[in-house]
Ligand SMILES: Nc1ncnc2c1ncn2[C@@H]1O[C@H](COP(=O)(O)OP(=O)(O)O)[C@@H](O)[C@H]1O
């Protein structure tokens with residue numbers, strides 16, 4: 342696979358960045374390990390800069406993105422790699438994770454359907470990523486038992502991988518091999534009490550990571566996401582939908598101060614917000630498109646009293662539009 346330089350501005354939709362600023366990636370397209378691009382994905386400058394900087398020069402480190410759930414850690418990485426055609430080996434860890442899963446194992450395989458099987462060593466994600474220069478992305482890495490993950494220490498520093506079971510095969514790292522991890526903590530354990538199963542990681546392990554703190558997408562970026570995914574919706578209405586989403590989140594987090602706090606067990610993620618907006622436009626001939634779309638995208642999966650609380654929030658912010666004025670446009 343040939344390497345090429347991509348202009349950062351046009352590749353990531355940040356039009357004020359001159360074309361002289363480039364990021365290296367692969368030329369070939371449609372590789373099976375290159376993630377899908379989401380149209381309208383909004384890149385946050387600072388996060389993008391940090392990811393690109395690490396990809397360009399890892400300097401014997403791995404990269405850790407720390408932040409709350411749904412803040413855009415995983416998609417920030419996969420959407421970046423997708424635009425650079427950089428293949429990615431992605432795994433989401435859990436408490437039962439074992440290092441061996443990353444390395445590989447002997448399996449009974451057969452070449453053609455019906456052929457008698459034979460034993461073959463099947464690579465896990467780590468040797469594949471090392472051999473071909475893919476990014477190894479480990480999500481929720483802080484759920485892993487530190488003893489299981491310490492096998493990565495030398496690999497991060499650039500050592501080859503030795504697979505004793507496979508006749509001592511030695512796999513040297515490709516120059517484009519990178520390791521990126523995400524998690525809700527910063528590796529020091531969970532202080533908030535919000536995240537079950539997070540383990541404090543080994544200091545020697547965390548010492549091998551650059552750490553970036555990823556916060557929730559702000560309302561401005563969220564409006565930009567909407568402006569790209571529902572172009573036809575009037576700007577004023579988009580702003581109100583973002584406002585509704587943030588009011589629901591506040592109540593979910595117990596920060597609304599309305600006396601209704603703590604009653605919601607569902608919340609409105611960016612994903613749900615976008616779905617709500619798209620459906621409201623799709624069903625704009627419906628007598629109450631915003632209500633109908635809200636039911637389909639969120640309230641139908643909430644308990645009846647929660648659905649009612651969410652409707653009240655939306656009605657308070659959207660007023661007449663909630664009651665049926667059709668979203669204009671299109
Ligand atoms: N910058 C963004 N542009 C568009 N959608 C986003 C953006 N950030 C997050 N999202 C949406 O939020 C969802 C959750 O993001 P994700 O990367 O999975 O969060 P995390 O890994 O931090 O839990 C994504 O699937 C995507 O739909």
Ligand SMILES: [Mg+2]
Pocket residue numbers: 414415416480523
């Ligand atoms: Mg994630």
